[in-house]
Amino acid sequence: xxxxxxxxxxxxxxxxxxxxxxxxxxxxxxxxxxxxxxxxxxxxxxxxxxxxxxxxxxxxxxxxxxxxxxxxxxxxxxxxxxxxxxxxxxxxxxxxxxxxxxxxxxxxxxxxxxxxxxxxxxxxxxxxxxxxxxxxxxxxxxxxxxxxxxxxxxxxxxxxxxxxxxxxxxxxxxxxxxxxxxxxxxxxxxxxxxxxxxxxxxxxxxxxxxxxxxxxxxxxxxxxxxxxxxxxxxxxxxxxxxxxxxxxxxxxxxxxxxxxxxxxxxxxxxxxxxxxxxxxxxxxxxxxxxxxxxxxxxxxxxxxxxxxxxxxxxxxxxxxxxxxxxxxxxxxxxxxxxxxxxxxxxxxxxxxxxxxxxxxxxxxxxxxxxxxxxxxxxxxxxxxxxxxxxxxxxxxxxxxxxxxxxxxxxxxxxxxxxxxxxxxxxxxxxxxxxxxxxxxxxxxxxxxxxxxxxxxxxxxxxxxxxxxxxxxxxxxxxxxxxxxxxx
Numbered sequence: 001x002x003x004x005x006x007x008x009x010x011x012x013x014x015x016x017x018x019x020x021x022x023x024x025x026x027x028x029x030x031x032x033x034x035x036x037x038x039x040x041x042x043x044x045x046x047x048x049x050x051x052x053x054x055x056x057x058x059x060x061x062x063x064x065x066x067x068x069x070x071x072x073x074x075x076x077x078x079x080x081x082x083x084x085x086x087x088x089x090x091x092x093x094x095x096x097x098x099x100x101x102x103x104x105x106x107x108x109x110x111x112x113x114x115x116x117x118x119x120x121x122x123x124x125x126x127x128x129x130x131x132x133x134x135x136x137x138x139x140x141x142x143x144x145x146x147x148x149x150x151x152x153x154x155x156x157x158x159x160x161x162x163x164x165x166x167x168x169x170x171x172x173x174x175x176x177x178x179x180x181x182x183x184x185x186x187x188x189x190x191x192x193x194x195x196x197x198x199x200x201x202x203x204x205x206x207x208x209x210x211x212x213x214x215x216x217x218x219x220x221x222x223x224x225x226x227x228x229x230x231x232x233x234x235x236x237x238x239x240x241x242x243x244x245x246x247x248x249x250x251x252x253x254x255x256x257x258x259x260x261x262x263x264x265x266x267x268x269x270x271x272x273x274x275x276x277x278x279x280x281x282x283x284x285x286x287x288x289x290x291x292x293x294x295x296x297x298x299x300x301x302x303x304x305x306x307x308x309x310x311x312x313x314x315x316x317x318x319x320x321x322x323x324x325x326x327x328x329x330x331x332x333x334x335x336x337x338x339x340x341x342x343x344x345x346x347x348x349x350x351x352x353x354x355x356x357x358x359x360x361x362x363x364x365x366x367x368x369x370x371x372x373x374x375x376x377x378x379x380x381x382x383x384x385x386x387x388x389x390x391x392x393x394x395x396x397x398x399x400x401x402x403x404x405x406x407x408x409x410x411x412x413x414x415x416x417x418x419x420x421x422x423x424x425x426x427x428x429x430x431x432x433x434x435x436x437x438x439x440x441x442x443x444x445x446x447x448x449x450x451x452x453x454x455x456x457x458x459x460x461x462x463x464x465x466x467x468x469x470x471x472x473x474x475x476x477x478x479x480x481x482x483x484x485x486x487x
């Protein structure tokens with residue numbers, strides 16, 4: 001029987017099956033298996049881990065969750081090389097029987113390129129829907145293992161962790177008078193593309209047969225098939241977790257050859273990391289060589305262009321933040337490059353919408369302003385919010401003057417701006433809702449977002465460990481209440 005009581009054998013199921021699924025029950029049943037996998041990992045019972053992973057990946061509940069994930073994420077409407085998208089309930093139901101291990105052969109990936117900050121192109125490989133669902137299915141069994149084994153201060157691509165946690169850890173290890181003064185800024189060159197396949201097959205605790213098929217499926221670039229000789233392609237759902245497991249142990253390698261006097265701490269977010277040290281010599285002579293050896297075993301190297309040793313008084317950028325000590329006081333601010341990039345992006349958006357109504361422009365701007373303000377709401381950002389607000393007003397005023405070149409400034413002010421409380425020059429407008437009625441809204445004032453110190457997640461917190469269940473529930477409630485207060 002299935003999650004709805006309908007049998008899965010015999011005649012094909014109709015689309016009604018999908019709409020009647022009890023997702024709370026499904027997630028609960030899958031989570032029970034994941035908790036058992038995490039416990040077996042903690043106890044070092046790898047035979048039991050493998051057996052439980054086998055049960056999970058052959059479970060109907062897990063298959064349903066995998067299909068749900070790949071049909072509801074951001075890339076759900078993007079097809080692979082076969083052009084197939086699971087965009088109806090019937091297709092989702094039919095996909096259940098496609099998630100089989102026996103006879104499974106992944107199709108080549110569709111290669112596209114997206115621009116990077118430095119002007120170069122980043123390769124992105126898109127699997128077909130069936131392969132995405134298979135990866136999501138096996139990730140359900142792999143993630144409890146990775147969360148149990150991962151370095152305590154690795155924060156990228158992990159559930160319940162964020163960039164804010166990484167930045168908070170940087171504050172913890174750098175803010176005190178006796179903290180380290182030198183930082184090694186590390187960036188791994190083409191991390192996803194260069195991980196050694198043999199290392200992955202030997203060390204990743206999952207079905208090796210399936211993993212090998214994914215690693216060797218190749219990709220199609222400009223209608224030409226290419227073999228995959230290394231790396232785990234960016235675009236695959238399971239790729240970030242494979243990368244994290246590849247870098248697991250970096251923290252141990254770095255700290256085992258040092259003493260407390262060296263003040264060494266590692267803070268990692270995906271393939272970017274910073275390592276603190278008491279002196280420049282410690283980082284140059286002990287830490288960096290140890291990191292290079294660690295990476296070489298996995299087929300990886302540090303990027304010379306993005307790897308630096310910096311004094312805290314000069315500051316460094318990490319995850320879009322600038323971290324620097326001013327006369328002994330540590331301040332974390334939005335990175336200048338990110339501020340200017342955001343302003344250029346907003347200006348271009350306004351410039352490209354010369355003909356839209358003010359309400360529509362506000363509808364496009366507010367999510368971007370809110371998202372940027374929320375990302376930086378935990379650091380010293382008030383002056384930056386004001387700076388962006390000033391530039392935003394100038395862009396909107398130019399937009400309004402272009403629309404009405406023959407009107408006086410006071411007329412434009414009356415049409416597009418109003419006073420709300422103690423705030424003057426508030427940009428406002430109306431959009432039409434589904435009932436054909438005007439809905440008035442105002443442009444978000446970024447400075448109204450309060451600055452609140454982020455409470456960092458406990459380093460050893462594991463979402464698959466029952467002892468942390470109440471901790472994550474309380475943390476979730478606190479975060480939800482804060483987001484509600486800011487909206």
